[in-house]
Amino acid sequence: MRSIRPQSLCTKFWRISSQPQRCQFHKRAFSISVGRRTSTVDMTEEDLAKVEIDRQRLWGELHKTCEWGVGERWGENPTDVGMHRLALSDDDKKARDWFVAAVQNLGCEVKIDAMGSIFAIRPGKKAGPPTYAGSHLDTQPTGGRYDGILGVHAGIEMLRTLNDGNVETEYPVGVINWTNEEGARFPISMVASGVWAGAVSLEKGHNLKEVNGPATQKSELERIKYLGTTEASHEVNPIGAHFELHIEQGPILEASGGKIGAVEGVQAYRWYTVTVKGRDCHTGTTDFRNRSDSMLTAAKLILHSHNKASEMGCLASTGILNLKPGSTNTVPGSVQFSLDMRSKENSKLLELEEVLRAEFPKIAAGDVVDCMNMAGTKGRGCEVEWRLDTDSPATKFHEVCVKCVQESAEAMLGTASTSLVRKMTSGAGHDSVYTSGRAPTSMIFVPCRDGVSHHPAEYCSPEDCGNGAQVLLGAVLRYDRLRAERAN
Amino acid sequence: MRSIRPQSLCTKFWRISSQPQRCQFHKRAFSISVGRRTSTVDMTEEDLAKVEIDRQRLWGELHKTCEWGVGERWGENPTDVGMHRLALSDDDKKARDWFVAAVQNLGCEVKIDAMGSIFAIRPGKKAGPPTYAGSHLDTQPTGGRYDGILGVHAGIEMLRTLNDGNVETEYPVGVINWTNEEGARFPISMVASGVWAGAVSLEKGHNLKEVNGPATQKSELERIKYLGTTEASHEVNPIGAHFELHIEQGPILEASGGKIGAVEGVQAYRWYTVTVKGRDCHTGTTDFRNRSDSMLTAAKLILHSHNKASEMGCLASTGILNLKPGSTNTVPGSVQFSLDMRSKENSKLLELEEVLRAEFPKIAAGDVVDCMNMAGTKGRGCEVEWRLDTDSPATKFHEVCVKCVQESAEAMLGTASTSLVRKMTSGAGHDSVYTSGRAPTSMIFVPCRDGVSHHPAEYCSPEDCGNGAQVLLGAVLRYDRLRAERAN
Numbered sequence: 017m018r019s020i021r022p023q024s025l026c027t028k029f030w031r032i033s034s035q036p037q038r039c040q041f042h043k044r045a046f047s048i049s050v051g052r053r054t055s056t057v058d059m060t061e062e063d064l065a066k067v068e069i070d071r072q073r074l075w076g077e078l079h080k081t082c083e084w085g086v087g088e089r090w091g092e093n094p095t096d097v098g099m100h101r102l103a104l105s106d107d108d109k110k111a112r113d114w115f116v117a118a119v120q121n122l123g124c125e126v127k128i129d130a131m132g133s134i135f136a137i138r139p140g141k142k143a144g145p146p147t148y149a150g151s152h153l154d155t156q157p158t159g160g161r162y163d164g165i166l167g168v169h170a171g172i173e174m175l176r177t178l179n180d181g182n183v184e185t186e187y188p189v190g191v192i193n194w195t196n197e198e199g200a201r202f203p204i205s206m207v208a209s210g211v212w213a214g215a216v217s218l219e220k221g222h223n224l225k226e227v228n229g230p231a232t233q234k235s236e237l238e239r240i241k242y243l244g245t246t247e248a249s250h251e252v253n254p255i256g257a258h259f260e261l262h263i264e265q266g267p268i269l270e271a272s273g274g275k276i277g278a279v280e281g282v283q284a285y286r287w288y289t290v291t292v293k294g295r296d297c298h299t300g301t302t303d304f305r306n307r308s309d310s311m312l313t314a315a316k317l318i319l320h321s322h323n324k325a326s327e328m329g330c331l332a333s334t335g336i337l338n339l340k341p342g343s344t345n346t347v348p349g350s351v352q353f354s355l356d357m358r359s360k361e362n363s364k365l366l367e368l369e370e371v372l373r374a375e376f377p378k379i380a381a382g383d384v385v386d387c388m389n390m391a392g393t394k395g396r397g398c399e400v401e402w403r404l405d406t407d408s409p410a411t412k413f414h415e416v417c418v419k420c421v422q423e424s425a426e427a428m429l430g431t432a433s434t435s436l437v438r439k440m441t442s443g444a445g446h447d448s449v450y451t452s453g454r455a456p457t458s459m460i461f462v463p464c465r466d467g468v469s470h471h472p473a474e475y476c477s478p479e480d481c482g483n484g485a486q487v488l489l490g491a492v493l494r495y496d497r498l499r500a501e502r503a504n
Numbered sequence: 505m506r507s508i509r510p511q512s513l514c515t516k517f518w519r520i521s522s523q524p525q526r527c528q529f530h531k532r533a534f535s536i537s538v539g540r541r542t543s544t545v546d547m548t549e550e551d552l553a554k555v556e557i558d559r560q561r562l563w564g565e566l567h568k569t570c571e572w573g574v575g576e577r578w579g580e581n582p583t584d585v586g587m588h589r590l591a592l593s594d595d596d597k598k599a600r601d602w603f604v605a606a607v608q609n610l611g612c613e614v615k616i617d618a619m620g621s622i623f624a625i626r627p628g629k630k631a632g633p634p635t636y637a638g639s640h641l642d643t644q645p646t647g648g649r650y651d652g653i654l655g656v657h658a659g660i661e662m663l664r665t666l667n668d669g670n671v672e673t674e675y676p677v678g679v680i681n682w683t684n685e686e687g688a689r690f691p692i693s694m695v696a697s698g699v700w701a702g703a704v705s706l707e708k709g710h711n712l713k714e715v716n717g718p719a720t721q722k723s724e725l726e727r728i729k730y731l732g733t734t735e736a737s738h739e740v741n742p743i744g745a746h747f748e749l750h751i752e753q754g755p756i757l758e759a760s761g762g763k764i765g766a767v768e769g770v771q772a773y774r775w776y777t778v779t780v781k782g783r784d785c786h787t788g789t790t791d792f793r794n795r796s797d798s799m800l801t802a803a804k805l806i807l808h809s810h811n812k813a814s815e816m817g818c819l820a821s822t823g824i825l826n827l828k829p830g831s832t833n834t835v836p837g838s839v840q841f842s843l844d845m846r847s848k849e850n851s852k853l854l855e856l857e858e859v860l861r862a863e864f865p866k867i868a869a870g871d872v873v874d875c876m877n878m879a880g881t882k883g884r885g886c887e888v889e890w891r892l893d894t895d896s897p898a899t900k901f902h903e904v905c906v907k908c909v910q911e912s913a914e915a916m917l918g919t920a921s922t923s924l925v926r927k928m929t930s931g932a933g934h935d936s937v938y939t940s941g942r943a944p945t946s947m948i949f950v951p952c953r954d955g956v957s958h959h960p961a962e963y964c965s966p967e968d969c970g971n972g973a974q975v976l977l978g979a980v981l982r983y984d985r986l987r988a989e990r991a992n
């Protein structure tokens with residue numbers, strides 16, 4: 017269990033900071049002088065760089081609110097505790113109440129929609145749909161302290177920093193806490209942003225039942241007093257742009273030494289169930305030539321799907337496998353396995369599927385395909401069946417938003433930043449998938465330790481939390497400036 | 505569902521018979537004249553060939569006794585019905601009573617041992633341990649009409665033929681019905697021959713409990729009155745030689761067009777549980793490079809075990825596979841699979857194990873071994889653990905007995921027989937495994953349709969049943985003659 021050592025973190029930070037004189041973790045200076053309102057259109061790159069969040073405040077506030085929904089302890093430090101904050105639970109209500117009070121204290125208008133999503137709005141010079149930082153405060157049953165929570169806290173830290181620095185935006189900016197992103201208690205993920213975007217009906221959202229009990233989302237919204245009066249609708253309650261800071265939930269940044277992911281979109285994925293039909297036989301009395309070994313065939317198909325996906329820059333994974341009859345001395349006559357295939361590009365994914373659909377039967381018949389069936393004994397062959405279970409096309413984020421994230425990251429990380437900022441594709445879904453269909457959207461990824469998420473030991477360092485929030489702030493300000501410039 | 509057509513079977517038989525003038529299925533002529541006792545030592549090859557079983561009588565008697573323990577119907581013919589005759593059940597008692605009455609009618613002495621095995625002895629010219637035809641009358645819960653049953657009936661048909669033909673053997677010959685070969689109701693296979701051979705204690709055999717109930721083998725033996733007074737012992741109740749006719753329970757004879765298997769022994773087998781330890785991760789957020797994919801690794805190991813076993817003339821099979829956690833979008837962190845490896849030779853099996861134990865960790869680490877890891881993306885690697893669960897060394901049958909079977913088969917099948925008689929190794933265990941440690945032993949295999957056994961639709965044609973019984977008779981007579989020649 018590692019302890020948090022601000023000193024060493026700071027040292028680490030200096031190495032990549034453009035301002036090596038000051039420890040940003042311990043102390044910050046507001047560069048925008050008090051008393052004079054500064055507007056984003058008047059701000060130079062240098063000015064923007066001086067609007068710096070309070071990393072210690074962010075870290076402190078985030079962990080303070082984790083007292084609502086305390087999960088499993090996994091380490092020795094005070095913050096080495098997981099989260100159990102299911103959507104619309106009493107703990108979620110406490111976190112929501114804190115959120116509303118915090119943003120009202122910062123002078124924000126608060127809207128709550130019919131799905132309980134909370135919109136905090138800080139007015140700009142002009143009216144118009146706000147540029148939001150959005151994410152979620154609910155967690156998995158055995159979740160961590162950063163997934164979703166970091167994004168919402170970074171939004172509030174953004175508002176605090178703007179207030180502290182007297183920064184006025186051209187258009188309103190705000191923070192969203194989306195209801196039930198996790199889909200853990202009420203089993204549809206991103207359901208509230210889905211209703212907002214018109215992809216899920218309000219009726220379906222309201223009637224969604226909890227996994228173990230009689231409550232619906234609507235009955236729980238009523239119970240905790242978060243059934244809002246604003247229509248859950250992108251038309252009635254529009255978003256100007258949506259930026260979401262999130263832990264990567266994967267190991268790619270950490271493994272490659274990257275600090276910020278500028279997320280260009282979300283992978284397409286398709287889930288299949290593949291059935292291999294062979295014939296049961298005795299392992300001792302049946303030679304290889306006379307077998308229809310569905311397990312051996314499934315092994316070849318799983319390996320081939322990996323090889324082919326590798327070749328084509330896609331992903332392929334098998335997470336479930338069941339065989340029948342399941343006895344040490346019986347060659348299985350039937351195997352079913354899941355195949356999860358992903359790609360940045362819809363077309364690439366369909367191409368991979370087409371190739372595998374053509375090659376699987378050949379491999380199952382014992383024909384040589386690439387390195388499959390080059391060795392071993394050809395048996396009597398098996399049949400292969402495919403079933404498509406889920407089809408989720410790729411999401412492309414907005415180029416301008418991605419550019420704002422990238423420029424903000426490069427400004428923070430300085431000249432050494434080329435290898436530290438990485439364009440990425442999200443492998444998992446987020447509320448940003450739904451907002452991106454209705455408003456310019458991008459996401460910011462920060463590393464999480466070992467890529468672990470949805471687990472109590474999920475961990476994002478103070479440095480990386482701060483980096484993410486700083487980039488979020490910079491991206492929102494840059495986008496606001498662009499909006500104003502375009503309007504002129 | 506195929507019907508039995510004696511006509512076409514006869515035609516088929518003629519093609520391989522040395523005596524094409526006569527339909528052996530419908531009619532037989534006793535070649536040894538009544539009234540004169542003929543002794544095996546005086547018999548030429550021609551004489552031996554004339555001692556022919558009554559194929560129709562064998563077929564009729566076998567199916568008549570299948571009224572005790574009627575199982576599942578699978579076809580339209582009267583005999584298209586499976587068996588459910590668990591050891592020491594009321595149905596098994598009826599079959600035993602029939603057996604005892606039948607052999608007593610044929611003039612046999614009957615011994616029943618402490619495990620309920622029944623020994624029927626037809627006296628020879630000299631005293632001495634009998635040359636037996638042995639097998640079992642019990643079946644699997646959803647078994648067929650041929651496994652075990654054919655071997656016992658062929659033994660009784662042998663006695664009838666010897667009586668009918670006035671053939672006198674030099675030494676006693678007989679038939680054994682071994683108790684609970686299947687190990688289905690009382691879960692140790694071949695337990696009675698095991699006790700006889702001294703490999704299983706009588707106490708263990710007696711106290712063995714039924715799978716679903718309170719009865720023990722001893723209490724059931726008492727209940728059905730088959731707790732015999734003869735000691736279950738190879739010393740007290742010795743066997744001169746043991747020949748067992750059995751369906752192959754595999755597809756090799758049928759697939760290769762063979763008619764008789766001269767069984768040289770039983771394969772060695774070792775059962776392992778192989779555990780692959782990787783790390784759970786999200787299928788969407790984790791690139792191939794950063795995975796420790798235990799399922800993909802298991803697929804490689806299963807395929808490699810097949811390739812290597814193929815190369816070395818062994819068998820390797822995976823009949824059980826369990827993975828954790830088991831979710832479409834989680835790369836499994838842990839997989840366990842069974843590995844059943846077999847070879848005719850103990851040394852060969854150990855060599856295969858040694859090779860795989862050395863190569864599995866390399867493959868799991870991502871190194872190239874043969875064609876493994878030639879394609880695809882190298883990940884972070886997995887750990888591999890082995891556990892040996894079962895070790896059953898090879899059994900070598902007696903060369904002289906194997907030769908008797910082979911000569912008997914060649915005599916029956918005639919000059920075209922080279923490709924019709926096949927030296928084989930049994931993949932499954934039989935009572936002959938235990939007898940072979942205490943007496944010269946061999947087995948005779950006949951084809952069963954599609955290699956199906958332990959299933960209601962298990963099927964052995966009248967032609968193949970008859971062939972097997974004829975070869976059994978010939979082998980016993982040849983062995984008897986050899987014994988006498990050696991004694992002189």
Ligand SMILES: [Zn+2]
Pocket residue numbers: 152163164197262446
């Ligand atoms: Zn999240």
Ligand SMILES: [Zn+2]
Pocket residue numbers: 640651652685750934
């Ligand atoms: Zn058997």
